[in-house]
Amino acid sequence: MDVAVAPPAALPLRVNVRRVVALTTVCGFVEVIGYKDVGGIYPAIMTGNTVQLGWSLAQGAWSRFALLAFAIGAFFIGCMIASLIRRHLKRPPLELCIMAVLLVVAGIVRGDPALRVSVELPLLALALGMQGETISRFGAVSLQTLVVTNNMVKFSDTFVGRYLSGKNAAKRPSLADVLLPGLAWLTYSLAAAVGAIVSGLVSQPLIIPALILVFVSFDLIRFPDH
Secondary structure: OOOOOOOOOOOOHHHHHHHHHHHHHHHHHHHHHHHHHOOOOOOOOHHHHHHHHHHHHHHOOHHHHHHHHHHHHHHHHHHHHHHHHHHHHOOHHHHHHHHHHHHHHHHHHOOOHHHHHHHHHHHHHHHHHHHHHHOOEEOOEEOOOOOHHHHHHHHHHHHHHHHOOOOOOOOOOOHHHHHHHHHHHHHHHHHHHHHHHHOOOOOOOOHHHHHHHHHHHHHHHHOOOO
């Protein structure tokens, strides 16, 4: 006789909230440090880099064009490596720990300004690419912690659907649908501000996002998302 197996319980909203806040904090923090270190180029915001690439091409600013092309290529390669790791490991906590190690190494390398473009930038791109590949779902909500614009669009749409579009319960977005993308944008912005300040005060600011990733890794082990 077949025995029915109960589906795994959904994670409480507070668990997904702290994970979104933690991971977007890492992204905003790391992005602003990379942006400052490499002279106005983002480790993982490819929309901004791609616009700058086209502008540099139009202006004939070939040294800037080459630097941006290097940053974009590093991110592509980082995402491919991250995808290979994800497909073989299939253990998000371990992948986040690898990402934490990459941030620690990048923090050491950034002490030498000559290595910031050639080594630090690819390490940061690989680390953030790994984060994007590792966790993109929080409970029932699909969310990319790297992509601010998409989260703003999601928040706006779900906010209207939940609070401004009548009482159709069948199509009404959940509180998590509204809260998580909104928090992702807000946290990203605040983390960028904190990262900009902290990077001028301490010699190893990338230790902070590395420790946050270790915390999320333990959280994933304690509360696995089925």
